[in-house]
Amino acid sequence: MKERTIVNRMIAACCALAAGIAAVCAFSTCDAVADATDSASGSIAIAYSHNSSESGTTIADADISLYKVGKVSSGANFKPIAPFTNSITYPFDWSTLTDKDAKVYRDAANTLAGLIALNKPEATQTGITNTTGNLTFSNVEDGLYLIIAGAVENDEYRCESANMLIAVPENGLTGGKRALNIEPKAECSMNSPATIQREVRKVWNDRNNSDGKRPDEVTVTLLRDGETYETVTLNASNGWKHQWNGLTDGHTWVIVETDVPDSYTMSVDQENKTTTITNSHTPQQPPHTGSNIEQVARIAVASLGGGIILLLLARGVRGTRDGKRSDMAGDK
Template sequence: MSEKKNRIFSVLLSLLCIFMLLASVMPDSRAAETNSSVTLVCAQDSVKVSSMYWKIYKVGERRDGRFVLTGKFAGYPVDMNDLDTDTVRGIAQALESFIIGDSIEAHSTGLTNSDGTVVFSGLDSGLYLAVAKKVKKGETSYMATPLLFEIKEDGSAEKAFPKIYSTITLEGSVGSYTVKKVWVDNDDSYEARPVNVTVDLFKDGELYDTVVLDESSNWQHRWNTLELDSEWRVLERNIPVKYAVLVDYNSKQFLIKNSYAPEMLIEGGSQTATTTTAPVTVTSGSTSSTSAATTATATVTTASGSSLPQTGQLWWPVLPLALGGMTLICIGLLSGKKNKNDES
């Protein structure tokens, strides 16, 4: 009877050890989903920009080491395959246009304090977009370039430094704005380009006008206004199939860039996964000479060290290996019992 109790005790002890092993190596998803934060630091030279209103949106995530648009952003024709210094700004501003046009609700909002900082906490891992409203101080208006950043799974605090630029507004002057379409399709050698495109103009988040661009207008439209304190954005509607869109702008010029991308498929309302070789939070290059002369820098400093795996590392072998070890232990115990019975 004592030997039977010892065998039962050995099995229970083995099971306990295996479950403790699993608990120690499996990631704590709850910690990754609630303990991350990002601090946006808004300054231009020595000026710390306070009272700047920010919104952040979760736009995507990593899947097997790849970035993919998710949620309400899934299905937008934005090519996530090449997040380098020349495209990350255009991607961020294209997503901002979709947010305005489709009235997407923000994940969180916040206002910079006297130090020009604002903290967003309780963030789970994923790809985020931060956009800000213009803030006016005297005759100077401060604006921020939309920023893409990634919250990783280690729960560490991060700091992000959006590009801040400024303009001086003089009363009585007239503002002249331009939106221009640029095609990157080998001069339409694929014969996929439409005869015209429709563009919505938004003033302070509200639809102001809808214009049609085509060859007769040289794919551009110009408008004038006395409302220089307003913020303008543009959104291309009904983007042609097999074209990816980027948006670039400065304070008065907007460039909508459509690139022929037949490999970019959108199925079932979700963007197909595409590879990326670098973190999203990178330094953006200068804008096209056709539109803006402003450069954008977006960097994130992450706390070093992480005990949790990043997406793409494989956890699935842990459970089968543990179950296999448990099976071997049980087989050994049963074999010992059989041998003892044979000896008796």
């Protein structure tokens, strides 16, 4: 009878667990994620313009490349596809794309664009914007895409390159639109100078090098139109930064880290003429020394208390014995 009761309880527990899992999926994205094998094609319509407040802000004759860099995974996350699965040539932390913050995606786009400029993989599709700044990519499979718009210069303005990450279907979710319309903006100057400058800064995110894995120096490369222009070393003596002056305008200038240190990932933040490269490393968790000290202290206090009790008992016994001896002496 007892065995039957135990079996019934186990069956009930399993049913409850299954119901709980079903409930979690019902209220999460379990059914909201696009099928990774879904090959339905979509389109990306681009209306490219610059940030000028003047009229006629569309950018014509811009070379735009489309790279499929990832596929939709569970939980509306993304996993890289070849060649971006190579963590040596593409040391990018893909787990950061779970954050929906616009800055995270902007930094990710700049990081991947720099690595693409260095490694030169083949683009999925390419095109040129028309006189109204429009371009449409058709037959776009589901996935995560990087859009790279090259620099443009004409008699009116000089525009920097622009990078953007976008998912098909929209946000990587089932039911999301597959016919997407985007309006990327480029940093442009109406009267570009004859020369420009670029600056690179190195930032470390490794808990002040608590694991001791931070190298003494790193190398970064300045690319001009995708080709190596100059490689420099960053270290503590130069404040982990470098500035290039007198660079000829009319070229696409990109700064990348040449060799990312082992166990570190890289992210790039582009603000005007300054490129900030952050190397991140998660150190090993330190031992819980505080809890060990607390245990030792408790044992010491307990031992001290026990010693006091034993001392009092010993004195009590001695006192009793002395009393008995006195009584016996008196009886005599």
